[in-house]
Amino acid sequence: MKTKHFLAVIALIALACLGALIVLRLRSAGVIANIYQDGTCIRSVDLSKVAAPETFTVTDKNGHENVVSVEPGRICVARANCPDQVCVHEGWVSGGTRPIVCLPAKLVIRLEDKSAAPGADAPDAVVG
Amino acid sequence: MTTKRITRDALLTAIALTIFMVEAQLPALAPVPGMKLGLANIVTVWALFTLGPLDALMILLGRILLGAVFAGQLMALIYSLAGGLLCFLVTLLLRRVLTARQIFIAGIFGAMAHNTGQLIAATLVLKSLAVWYYCPLLLLSGIVTGAFTGLAAQYLHARLAKSGSS
Numbered sequence: 001m002k003t004k005h006f007l008a009v010i011a012l013i014a015l016a017c018l019g020a021l022i023v024l025r026l027r028s029a030g031v032i033a034n035i036y037q038d039g040t041c042i043r044s045v046d047l048s049k050v051a052a053p054e055t056f057t058v059t060d061k062n063g064h065e066n067v068v069s070v071e072p073g074r075i076c077v078a079r080a081n082c083p084d085q086v087c088v089h090e091g092w093v094s095g096g097t098r099p100i101v102c103l104p105a106k107l108v109i110r111l112e113d114k115s116a117a118p119g120a121d122a123p124d125a126v127v128g
Numbered sequence: 129m130t131t132k133r134i135t136r137d138a139l140l141t142a143i144a145l146t147i148f149m150v151e152a153q154l155p156a157l158a159p160v161p162g163m164k165l166g167l168a169n170i171v172t173v174w175a176l177f178t179l180g181p182l183d184a185l186m187i188l189l190g191r192i193l194l195g196a197v198f199a200g201q202l203m204a205l206i207y208s209l210a211g212g213l214l215c216f217l218v219t220l221l222l223r224r225v226l227t228a229r230q231i232f233i234a235g236i237f238g239a240m241a242h243n244t245g246q247l248i249a250a251t252l253v254l255k256s257l258a259v260w261y262y263c264p265l266l267l268l269s270g271i272v273t274g275a276f277t278g279l280a281a282q283y284l285h286a287r288l289a290k291s292g293s294s
């Protein structure tokens with residue numbers, strides 16, 4: 001196979017990625033910050049209803065601690081005891097679909113349309 | 129397995145490990161988990177094209193296992209293994225169709241496979257598909273860094289073949 005064939009495939013993938021980035025950026029995110037630990041939502045914060053800045057700590061059973069700060073309309077991880085500090089460097093998040101991820105603590109913070117905390121969106125009844 | 133082969137592979141593992149450890153000290157380029165230069169892949173790609181799959185796989189596994197121990201992050205072992213093995217598989221398949229002047233293409237696809245493998249591992253660990261939002265960014269960075277490390281491996285391959293060593 002010729003080099004240009006491979007380069008064409010690579011260019012197509014690059015274009016698809018750029019397109020996906022633009023689509024993800026244009027799509028507006030919700031204003032409910034859902035905090036997932038190990039796949040389950042442990043807390044939901046409606047960023048549009050935050051009156052005063054608030055800080056709380058999320059801990060896991062392996063000793064990881066993420067200090068989450070909430071201000072009106074935005075959320076961030078202020079401090080963390082993970083080695084890479086990727087979640088802290090993400091900074092304030094107020095929109096967009098890109099989540100804050102802390103891999104060592106298995107923590108994901110996403111901005112979504114509705115609350116995913118246990119009980120907040122539970123079905124009224126399950127039939128069948 | 130001859131003594132020469134063991135010595136050579138051990139030396140290459142040490143080189144890859146050194147590059148890996150130095151790169152781990154560099155500050156992160158962007159707040160995206162998994163985005164990095166992947167300079168240690170130069171050794172893997174070169175070994176795969178010059179020495180063959182078995183030697184390259186041993187160097188890769190040795191570097192990943194020792195790298196996780198030295199970096200002190202055993203959790204990162206899952207991501208390194210998933211990414212490294214998928215990268216190895218893709219490079220191995222491409223080796224059959226690529227010439228010595230197209231090695232950089234293997235670097236590009238290998239880097240993208242590495243990022244994909246990491247995303248799959250992160251999906252399983254976090255039990256969440258949220259990490260796939262990073263996919264476009266990671267693939268784009270993979271194309272750039274993969275081209276760089278692939279070219280480095282290609283030049284290394286050409287120079288060493290000319291000098292008649294290895």
